[in-house]
Amino acid sequence: MKTLENQTLLYDEDCPLCSLYTTGFVKSGMLDENGRKSYCQLSEEEQSFVDLKRAPNEIALVDNKTKTVTYGVDSLIKVIGFSFPLIEKIATLKPIHFILKKIYSFVSYNRKVIIPGNVKVENKLQCTPDFNYKYRLLFIGFALTITTLILFGYSNLIPSLPKSSITREIILAFGQIVFQSLFLLKFDKQTILNYAGNIMTVSLMGSLILSPMLIVSRFVSLPEIIVLGWFGVTVLIMFLEHFRRVKILKLPFYLSYTWILYRILALILIIN
Structure with a gap:
């Protein structure tokens, strides 16, 4: 593995995902021991040539010799491409x-909604990306689609429930966002959409936990008790994750209970 030396990635220390992959670059030898640094720890000299508005949105790779900076996907291509030139050639095709x-x-x-982390308010520099309505709505739509498809397949594994349809599952998944938003009307639009993104991440996570059962059911006939048991464990995991995220977002704790209430009401409507 070739090491890209004298280069430092400025990562978001409040983002577990960012911390994970930048650590991976250093441990794998793609970057040297000084190959990562928290954006919040930028020196005054570094702040003079790093774009402080762009870096929170696009990870910055600083060349410590020339004091030049590469941003976003180009930073990652530069790091990975130094060890794997073929990947760089392919990735730079228009x-x-x-x-x-x-x-x-x-x-x-x-x-911040895929894997949220606790923000250290004492840091003067915060590596928080701009709120982008387009990408937030795209994410919600993406998670909604995956969740709908998996729940549609999973609900049909439970004979005691009425036969499912894509329309029903879309309404139930989207209805969760609408229902929960009713309890956040006193908050601004960004807060509501930020929470909606977290709701859909939890739903997406739950769907991915259910998906192994869907795969197994293609080859083996599963008893309904196992299907229901797996679903119950999944809901518990989702509830705990939702509770954790509400705490991180500093939103009212009762949102976790209205989240459960909606699911109970939805189940009653489905059965009847």
């Missing part, structure tokens, strides 16, 4: 680079 740039923006602008 159509592929365009797609990678859009995927990077999709993840970066939504990273």
Whole structure:
């Protein structure tokens, strides 16, 4: 593995995802021991040449010799491409680079709702991405689609429930956002959409936990008690994760209980 030396990635220390992959670059040898640094720890000299508005949105790679900075997906291409030149050649092709740039923006602008972390308020510099309505709504739509498809398949594994439909599952998934938003009307639009993004991440996580059962059911006939048991454990995990996120977001604790209330009401409507 070739090491890209004298380069430092400025990562968001409040983002577990950012911390994970930048640590991976250093441990794998792609970057040297000084290859990562928290954005919040920028020196005054570094702040003079790093774009402080752009860096929170697009991870910055600082060349410590030339004092120049690369941003976003180009930073990652530069790090990975130094060890794997073929990947760099492919990634810099215009159509592929365009797609990678859009995927990077999709993840970066939504990273705080994909894997939220506690913000250290004492830091003068905060690596918080701008709120981007387009990418937030795209994320909600993406999570809503995956959740709908998996729940549609899973509900049909439970014979005691009325036969499902895609329309029903879309209404139930989207209805959760509307129902929960009713308890946040005193908050601003960004707070509501930020919470909606977290709701859909929890739903997406739950759907992914259910998906192994869907795969197994293709080959083996599963008893309904196992299907229901797996679903119950999944809901418990989702509830705990939702509770954790509400605490991080500093929102009213009762949102976790209205989240459960909605699911109970939805089940009653389905059965009847």
